[in-house]
Amino acid sequence: MAIPLTRNLAMSPALAQSRSTPERALASATPSARRGELSRSLRLRYAGQRSVTLRYELHGPRAAPVVLLAGGISAHRHVAPSARFPEAGWADALVSAGRALDPSRYRLLAVDYLGADGQLDAPIDTADQADALALLLDALGVARLHAYVGYSYGALVGLQFAARHAARLRRLVAVSGAHQPHPYAAAWRALQRRAVALGQHQHADAQGLALARQFAMLSYRTPEEFAERFAAAPRLVDGRVRCAAEDYLDAAGARYVARTPLTAYLRLSESIDLHRVDPATIGAPVTVVAVDSDRLVPLGDSATLAQALGERGELRVLRSRYGHDAFLKEPRLVDPILAEALGTSGALP
């Protein structure tokens, strides 16, 4: 197994002192966060030749091994706070000093997906996303990723990347994503898209998109979590029954609508259902990570993928009550798997 380059782990007294002051530690650990975007012409599987915009953020020392971190369809290029970009990221729980994804040890690369800006209103394939990533690596001068850590949609794109650009990654970690969508999950997403369409029917776009997101939340989480959080009896409000989970679902819908173009949601949701990769074409080693309670990507599908990969695949299973969202909710379970895949202990001394 290749040993990654790592910075000297001996801490100066000043750095050790700074660990008790999170803001100073953050600033010192992330000297080089930067963002960029570039335009390229790319042939898309269904949409033909298009000019696309590739938006990325790099976070971590310039000379460190590059790890690409790719999340769900609502993820983006900002994975975690840095001195330069201090706002919260989508992977805060996993990206920090002391974690496997330590931005002082790795140069973390993340992107906005093709279509995430809502400007590409055409079917988007995960293969398109993978090819866009390869173009971005060309532009950044990154010959080979130390690792690609993909979660949910990011795992699907990663599997395509490992099939189409195998020489450009040392290892893929594919979390909660398999070689093809499960038909039940596909039906669930198809109905979410119908909720959006129903909203569009008479200019109630926000309500439709919120409802789609709310149904999606049910697929991301588990009955076990809901039983703990929302056991209260329903209330009658204006003569209608309002269940205990509805406040939570309202908030989730509103947050999503505020940040998500409707077209982006529709096309990226579709993209999950178009996804198909023949495991035999995958040329890089893959750590397949499944969650026992995942209602979107059943453990059985991940096991099938790992088996089809043969010596290139290994399966790791998380036991969690967070279902599809476990990757972002259970860093203590995820960290050892990432550390092993990255070839590091994952913990600072």
Place this chain on the structure above:
Amino acid sequence: MAIPLTRNLAMSPALAQSRSTPERALASATPSARRGELSRSLRLRYAGQRSVTLRYELHGPRAAPVVLLAGGISAHRHVAPSARFPEAGWADALVSAGRALDPSRYRLLAVDYLGADGQLDAPIDTADQADALALLLDALGVARLHAYVGYSYGALVGLQFAARHAARLRRLVAVSGAHQPHPYAAAWRALQRRAVALGQHQHADAQGLALARQFAMLSYRTPEEFAERFAAAPRLVDGRVRCAAEDYLDAAGARYVARTPLTAYLRLSESIDLHRVDPATIGAPVTVVAVDSDRLVPLGDSATLAQALGERGELRVLRSRYGHDAFLKEPRLVDPILAEALGTSGALP
């Protein structure tokens, strides 16, 4: 265990002959199918004193022990074809000669639920339904049911009936229904009701109700069944992704809309979420039947109910890939349980 009255099982040559001619057998086995309706004044838990209409059908010999059969919120008083009412019923798979629910052996009683006609636009409690059933039994002169077989919503009403009118049933069989709804299932239903509301907002009532039903179908069935039936890749139709299950879901939505008043759907769906029964108040013996793959009523909830019932409860578990719908899809699994609960072998000699 009480032994039910049964008719003489020795068949005359003529009757034995008729068994090979389904229509004649049907006619001879169901001499007394009849329907009726009556108005009563009833105090509803949330809606106050109301005049309600009780619609019922009786199917089976006049002198046979009466078994009440109650299904899901879209079930109704017509359980199976008879000479008089030859159209298909909602429980055809379970009600026939040779099955435990043999309409030549038992007098099957079924009703249209309060609210099913869409005329009662107010919160409806399962306790209201149970009290309406007691009024109906009074009117029919049935002092005590030989059994109450309730499935889904019918099980919830049955548990209320066994709590409020325990002297009026020998045994309850509660299939796929527990003492309270699961919070995750409640959230799922709440979102379905929002789909209806979104449709109403858009003057697209049918689309909203269809979408609600389609989401409900996902909760009634299982990923395993979908994986077998809808494994085909999606198609692109007018530039949009259409998944393999969508034809099936379209048909399910259209069938439901054609027969279901919107208000009936909303109020009966709410009624499931209002449902709460303290198992300690249940005074009749209960056979609790759970399905291992049920996504609406988890096995754990049924087990909790059976345990809380102590000596009055026993738990039976069906292993099925049909989830919440197993009761109607797996008569071979259900029949032995019903036969035992009814105190009969279930099979004609």
